[in-house]
Amino acid sequence: MTKDPLSSENFDHRDDEIDLKELIVALWQGKFTIIAVTVLCTAIAIAYALLAKEKWTTEAVITVPQVSDYTAYQQMxxxxxxxxxxxxxDGTVQFGDKLNGFIASGNLFAGYIQQYxxxxxxxxFISSFPEFQMERSTLQKxxxxENYKDAETKLYNEWYQKLVANVVNSKSVLVSYTLQGFQENAESSFSLLNGYIEFIEMKAQNIALANLKSVVEGKHSELAQQKALLVDQAKSRLQSERELAKYALQIAKAAGVSQPQQNLGNKELFAINIGANALEAKVKVLDSLSLNQLSIIEPRLQMIDAKLSLLDILKVDSxxxxxxxxxxxxxxxxxGRTSPKRPLIAILGVLLGGMLGCLIVLVRFAFREK
Structure with missing residues (x-):
């Protein structure tokens, strides 16, 4: 059975098809609607671009310092x-490495970034910045x-985002960071970042000097404790030597040994091999030794005294x-400002308005056809 070419199915199929020529005609007939919507969207976009807060960005790129940047500190x-x-x-010297970290350029730079x-x-820093003080004063009014504390915290968080540090090439041997400061005008943006960089530089320097001073003071305490211990040991040894020499002198006199004897051992507890005359002189010398001469008994006191004397001369120069x-x-x-991009916003407004106008005209055309 053949289908009738004038059947309802064929008419429905034709109704669903939209002729391109009809669409163009419909768009042309609705040109004033498209123009009106485009103008409206463009006006809104331009108004937003003009009223939106401007954002100006000041940038700086920093890296690890060279030796010439901290020569005076390294010498100190x-x-x-x-x-x-x-x-x-035996005269050999074992060099300590405890101070090596203080003059490592990477450590100095890492300390700066940490403080930043x-x-x-x-x-x-922000609390002393004039623009922030004005904003906080306005916010307080x-x-x-009861809500001011939360509002102030939110304001601080917003300002924290205006100072950022992003690593540039962490995998490279020469690590560098990009520092950025965001504000609503060029002058304020520059003042914010430049002021904060200088503020943190002073902080990082003070911390480096404070750490050095802490280590030096710790070494001073260590040497003082070592000296006190060695002095006590030297005093005890001096007292012991005095007693041994006196007893040996008594024994030597009783034995009638006044001159040195080769056949008497010197490893006895009370050695009398040097004779009574020498023992008597030894006792006098031991009795005459003062506390300032304890280094004769304990030679290590000389080195500790030398180091303590050096500490009295050297100071950490702030x-x-x-x-x-x-x-x-x-x-x-x-x-130039970072945002808003006014020309781009205006162009996007024109494009959006044109697309929206066309959509409105086509929707109206579709409903009219149905």
Whole structure:
């Protein structure tokens, strides 16, 4: 049985098909609607671009310092090196490595980055920044007392995001970081980042000096304890030598041995082989020794006294000038804002308006056809 070409199925199929020419005609007929929607969206986009807060970014790139950046600091640290060396009786010297970390460029740089990313340091610097103080003052006036603490915390968190440090090439031998400061104008952005970099540099320097001072003071305490122990040992040994010499003198006199004798051993508890005359002189010498001469009994006291004397001369100079990082790119005032991108926003507004206008016209056309 053949199908009727005028059947309802064929008519439905034709109704579902949309002629491209009809769409173009429909769009042309709705051109004023498309233009109106495009103008409206463009106006909204331009208004947003003009009213949105501007964002200006100041950048700096820093890396590990070179030796020339902290020469004075390195020289000061090296002056304390003899305190940590071990001097043996055979004349050899075992160099200590406890101070090596203080003059390692990587450690100085890591200390700076750690201080830069510290929220406590950011809060301390931001609290003194004029623009933040103005915002906090405005917030305090507009916010209820019971809600002010949470609002202030939120404000601080927003400002924390304005100071960031991102690693550039951590896998490279020469590690570097990009430091960024965000503000609503070029001048404020530059002041924020540059001021914070200098603030953290001072913090990092003070911490490096404080750590060195702590180690030196610890060494001073260690040497003082060693000296006290050796002095007690020397006193005990001196007293013991005095008693032994006196008893040996009594024995030598009783034995009638006044001159040195070769056939008498010197390994006895009370050795009399040197004779009574020599023992009597020995007793006088031992009795005349003072506390300042204990190094004769304990030679190690000489080295400890020398190190303590060096500590009396050397001091950690808090005014020493050095850098814990080196600039690859120093901060400069930005020439253009980071956002909003007003031309781009306007173009997107035109495109969105045109697409939305066309959609409205086509939807109206589809409902009219049905």
């Amino acid at each position: 640290v090296n002056e304390f090196q003899p305190l940590f060396d071990v001097y043996h009786n 990313q510290s929220r406590a340091n950011k809060k301390a 507009k916010t209820k007392v 005014a020493v000038s050095f850098q814990t990082f080196r600039y690859i790119e120093s901060p400069e005032k930005p020439l």
